[in-house]
Amino acid sequence: MLTKKDIHHVFQPVICSQTKKTIGYEALLRHARTSNPVALFQTAREQGWHSKLDMLSIEKVIETFRFHHVETLFINIFPTTLLTQDFPTFLEKVISENSFNSNQIVFELNETAEEKHVWGNPNLKDIVSLIRKKGFHIAIDDVGVGAASLKQVIEYNPDIIKLDRYFSNQLAVSDDKQAVLAFFVDYCRKKNKKLVLEGIENLEDFESAKSLDVPYLQGYYIGKPSRYVQNGHNREYATLYI
Numbered sequence: 001m002l003t004k005k006d007i008h009h010v011f012q013p014v015i016c017s018q019t020k021k022t023i024g025y026e027a028l029l030r031h032a033r034t035s036n037p038v039a040l041f042q043t044a045r046e047q048g049w050h051s052k053l054d055m056l057s058i059e060k061v062i063e064t065f066r067f068h069h070v071e072t073l074f075i076n077i078f079p080t081t082l083l084t085q086d087f088p089t090f091l092e093k094v095i096s097e098n099s100f101n102s103n104q105i106v107f108e109l110n111e112t113a114e115e116k117h118v119w120g121n122p123n124l125k126d127i128v129s130l131i132r133k134k135g136f137h138i139a140i141d142d143v144g145v146g147a148a149s150l151k152q153v154i155e156y157n158p159d160i161i162k163l164d165r166y167f168s169n170q171l172a173v174s175d176d177k178q179a180v181l182a183f184f185v186d187y188c189r190k191k192n193k194k195l196v197l198e199g200i201e202n203l204e205d206f207e208s209a210k211s212l213d214v215p216y217l218q219g220y221y222i223g224k225p226s227r228y229v230q231n232g233h234n235r236e237y238a239t240l241y242i
Helices: 037-046 050-064 087-097 113-120 122-133 150-156 175-190 203-211
Strands: 007-016 022-031 072-077 105-109 137-143 160-163 194-197 216-218 228-231 234-237
Touching (some): 050 087, 113 122, 113 150, 122 150, 137 150, 203 216
Parallel strands (some): 022 072
16 A cells, blocks of 8 residues: 655646646646556556555645645545445545635546446435535536546536547547537536636647637647746746655
């Protein structure tokens, strides 16, 4: 089993497409002995402690992140973690032991093939409702592929929709992808939701997303994951490693 000393996070910026201002960062788990967090979580899942790893990651980043430097921190979490018996107590512990505004945190619900069945569990809606009552925001990640379908968007009514990187790849030359994005932009505007397009890799796709009025963008063209965050004109460590 890992400890908090075994892990750290890197941070990828999310920007406003029109102003290019950074509005937040997504925290991405890293481990010194593996460069592949997907493989790390897969191993943890096979051994039955992926939810413990999930909560360990959340606890570490909330304990160490300098929230006064940024507007929003996006934190990934698996739906099965929300359904564990320990999660409500864990959330209360995190809130009581740390100084932050819960409205600065967005919990991104991850989708995996292994967890496809979980979305139909009525208890998941209850815990999502509890999280929101505590002031946190909810996003559904990778919308458009896999388990995170339009059904989940409608039934869970997230504050933020994060579109899968599939839609940014060659966006500038795909009329079909532009049409789908135009739909999501209109839907989110009408439903008062924030829309983030992930996977922006080049200027052409950035300009295409901007012209479609996609409000928020993320990807390597915007900024690669880093241990630093931008604080004004200075780059500072986002975390105090312990």
